[in-house]
Amino acid sequence: MMFPFIREALSNLFSKPSTEAFPAAPVQAKPRYRGRISYDPEKCINCGMCKKVCSPGAITTEIEEVEGGQKITYHFDLTSCTFCGTCEDFCDEKAIKLTDDYLMVAEDKKDLIVSGSKIKPVVKGKLACNTDSCIFCGLCAKNCPEGAITVDRATKSWTVDHEKCIQCGKCISKCPKKVLAFEEPAPQGVIFGGEGCVYCGICAKKCPEEAITVDRATKSWSIDRDKCIQCGKCVSSCPKKVLSMGPIE
Amino acid sequence: MLKNAIAKSMSRSPWIYHVNTGSCNGCDIELVAVLTPRYDAERFGFKLSGTPRHADIVVISGPVTTQSKDRLVRTLAQVPEPKVVVTLGSCPQSGNVFKGSYSVEAPVEKFVHVDVAIAGCTPKPEAVIAGLYKAAEILQKKREAMTK
Amino acid sequence: MDITGALYILFKILIFPGLLFAVVIGLFLAGLDRKLLARMQKRVGPPLRQPLFDFLKLLGKETIVPHAANKTVYLAAPVVGFTALIVLALFIPVFGYSTFSGNGDLIVILYLLTIPAVALIVGGSSSGSPYAGIGISREMVTMMSYELPLVVVLLTVARKVGGSALCFSLGDIVSWQAENGCLAFHPAMIPALLAMLLVIPAEVGTQPFDVAEAETEICEGPLIEYSGAPLAVFKLNTAVKMFIMTALFANLFFGGIETGYVALDAVIMVAICALVTFFSMTLIHAVTARLKIEHLFKFYWTVVAGLAALSLILVWVGL
């Protein structure tokens, strides 16, 4: 037959059209559709992994120092996104999710930028490893978004570059032996050496806060830690060099 | 009365001209899908036109390669007012994964004013319809502004 | 001529069956064509008023005259084509009711029908675009293609109705049919009827025969540089042409069914026009793809002209 579609065309004429009534009846996207990005800043630990894996560079962050910590803002530019979902995959905290909202239409480009921010409190202490229990598996190094941790299994060494560390805490959550922690450094203060002190009392005199008390008679040296401002004048003025700065207890 | 009728018709009969500025064809296929029986944009009067002179809505897809930039600008200049420019997908707005290539001139906003951006890579046909629908409304507004 | 007579003539020219009637019915048929086509493709399709929206929208657009174009010809062409079509609308009677009694000569109609096409060709040509150059070339070849079968069909009808007397008057053809039954029911005329059905889409320029305006290949051909009001008129021309061709068909082959009431006749004619639109344009459009220009020429000069010639010979031997 020369025109194979005549029958079909005519039967279509009397059947219901297969058109979806789209704007009138909203359509649910199919499962696993990757649409508009939703970002939960509360879950985010600011590891920056998402930013790193984003191939078109659609994710940008802003860090602002505010009272009580850092205000961290994440921008997801949907006009730049390829909706590959890699950021979602890499986000351990499940802070990023590609929803099934496909209606990403805007007159203003700003409407197509998903943003979220949270204030992250300052972490006291630096990353430290209890090398005694550490098995040097290297998972911490592998998961570190900034590459701040170096683990060498052969020499059994674990080092961290504190400059690079953004204190996201990812390594801590990944550590199988739980040997990593943010360790607050011991409080600093003036340490009295004892041996060799002649109890001259220069230190007491020099102390601007009058925190040091020296009794030559009883050969006693004491310091009021609450008053000490760790200015170090006592240390520098000690003729016998028995005072030093260091961690106390 | 005629003025109102014309303005109203603007949003009822927008003709589309599609410019591909180096797109991967994903968006182009979705734009064609919009005209298929399932989505049928023609029920709103949308029609693909063959020449910019007939167009009301110019749909741009692709990351605006260096080669296509001049052609795009020239073609857009030939569209009679009122016209609406729609970017289809991420590429024209940002360059998407091609961003930073020596031969990519995105974003397109450097050269033309974009009225509606449809995001997605590629956008779902529903999103394209929604975007074009919005563009048609803008078209009517532009027409009303022209005759004021 | 007194005032009433002049007003009556003016009414005929401007309202019925002239300008307004032709335009409204033309737009209706164009809308119907689009709607039915969409339904056959399992789509919802545009509303019936869509051609009207298109027309109004184009009126609101800028009219750009390209630098390479000859402005006068470029702007005059669509209006000339439109005028010719309106004059044609006056020539074609609504069955018994014609604008000017006894007129409506087939050859005049045949020649007036070429004017819109020539207007399109000259307008496209004057725009200076090379795409338009190719478009007008194709339009002209299309015209040469369908002219042969059309001529043969018209001569067949003239012979059938006139017998051994010359009869080119459409009015006579209609009144002959009123007495002797519609030509569509004369077996010898069936091939001519089919040929005419196939001529209509080429004359109007719908899908399989729209090589001249192939928007996907040569960017709408002759219309490429047109925008705004002139384009609106060209689109209107296509719509009115639909009405003219189908009305001509209705008069040629279904001239006999008239009731005597003009309004009723007009409704019947519009119904026939809609049917013809469906069978000759919409259905063919829905099930075929665009031909190449040389295939089109071959098709018309062999198949369609063959059908028409068969009818002519049958009529000539007295069937």
Add this chain to the structure above:
Amino acid sequence: MSYVHFPVIAVMTLFMGAFLTVVLGKHSRAVRSFLAIAASGIAFVLIAMLVKPVLIDGEIISYWMGNWNPVNGYAIGIGYEVDQLGMFFALLVVSTILLSAVYSLRYIERDSSQEFYYVLFLMLSGSVLGLVLTGDVFNMFIMIEIMTFTAVGLTAFRNTGFGSVEAAFKYLVIGSIGSSFTLFGIAILYGQCHTLNMAQLSAMLSGNHSPATLMAFALMFTGLAVKSYIVPFHTPAADAYTTAPSSISMVFSGMVNKAGVYGIIRLVYIIFRTMDIPAVQTLMVIFGAVTMFIGVTMALAQHDFKRLLAFHSISQIGYVITAVGLCTSLGLTGGLFHAMNHTLFKGLLFLCAGAVLRATGTTNLDQLGGLSKKMPATTVCFLIGAFSISGLPPFNGFASKWLVYQAAYDKAVTTGNFLYVFVTIVALIVSVMTLASFIKVTQAAFFGQLPERLKDVEEVPFLMQLPMWIMSALCVLSGVFYNFVDKYLLVPAVSAALGVSRYIDSMMGSGYAAEKCVTDIQASGVHFSYWNPMVWLALFVIVLCAACLCILTSKGSRGEILEGDGEDGKYATFFSGEKALPSHVGGSDLFWGFKTDWKGYFNIMEGLHSGVVNDYALYVVAAAAIVVVFTFMFMR
């Protein structure tokens, strides 16, 4: 002075003009121009003064040269006889001469040896005028000879150009063969009838054809057919029209081949009165149909402006011959009207071609383009001419073609002869093809893009535009005021062609025709259910105004029209975004689908139009043989 002398004076004026140009015009351009304009002007005025007595009052002027009146019923002198038919053609001839002379003033100003141009031009004009006014067969032959040889000279006038000498040679050879046939026929006639006067011949030959006169008929028919360039005698015409100066091409197609047509009409309707024989009708209609079809298809294949027009001349003559050959008053009316219209629009088109040639230096359609912006007047004139020849209403070509179709189909249905149906279809299709080939010229030369080379083209001077505008106006007027043309020109001419007895009587004395039992040809009735162009024009205007009003004044739609420079991207041509390149769709690029489908036909035609004069001479002789055989088979 009585107006009976006017025809002779008109002819003599032109010949005297030629003579004086030789003597006086050698060195002064002003004198040459004056002589040419004066001679053609006087001829025009003299012939125009005959309109009232001949066309309106219906008088037939008979004039015996040197007062050599018939003796004992035998014409012994040379007689001039101006009936309405001759007058009709004479009007065409003098108008063409005058317009061509005006056009020539500026057109050939750059050529050398202009005095020869005017000499030949005036001699050609005088000979054609003499041919249509004469009442003597041998005088007619003399005029044909002068016509042929001056035409040869004029064809070769621009002999620096390619091909003009070759064209002149072809013209000479073919023309001479045609003249020889004519002379041979006349000789046989003289031997049979002992007279050379047309009226007397007509009276004597009426109804009694001997084999000798049939032979004479066949030969004279062939000879005159050569002069009117119907296929297969058309071959030199294409070359000659192309290479001759355009003012001369106009004269060729406007009056030289009309002279041939006139000769044929005179021959078949008056002298031999064989027109009521179906075989002659068949012969002429077949000749006509073949001519129009081959002419137009060859024209479609051309890509030289003037050569294309030349083939159209051939094609349109086909219409005339077909219509005349139908032997109905409707057909004859259509044929004569078309002959007149052909003079107008083809002259106009040749003048446009001349303007293009003068402005750009070429007529090659592949090298032209976009001239409408530089030469608006020429473009408008050309479009009017093109629409007229294509037969678009309301131009004159439509009115006459419409008559031809009516006549042909009328003949078909009244005689029941399928041949005429076929001819009608051919005529209708040829009309579309004519349109096609003029669309080709329009696109290739006047629209589209202007090549860089033609940036400095200027419009032609006013003196060249004037004849073009006059002819354009005539094209429109004769189409619109069709009824006047019909009433004052065609009806008298047709009744003169059909009413032989009056022609004979006025020449040979009242009662001569009745004595020889001459009866007028019984033509079938006329269907004058004309369309009324005036009404439709008024309608057209009303609707045009209404449409313009609706569209352009709707101020709600910012009715402004924007124009701008090509440098601005907005007004540049759309090239899919490319920077506008000079790319013009020229003559050879058009109608691809058509040419592909007709490849076989065009190959055959190309082979036949070999350009070898031997072949062409063979066609003429072969066609003559066919005509002779046909005559003897079917006319006994």
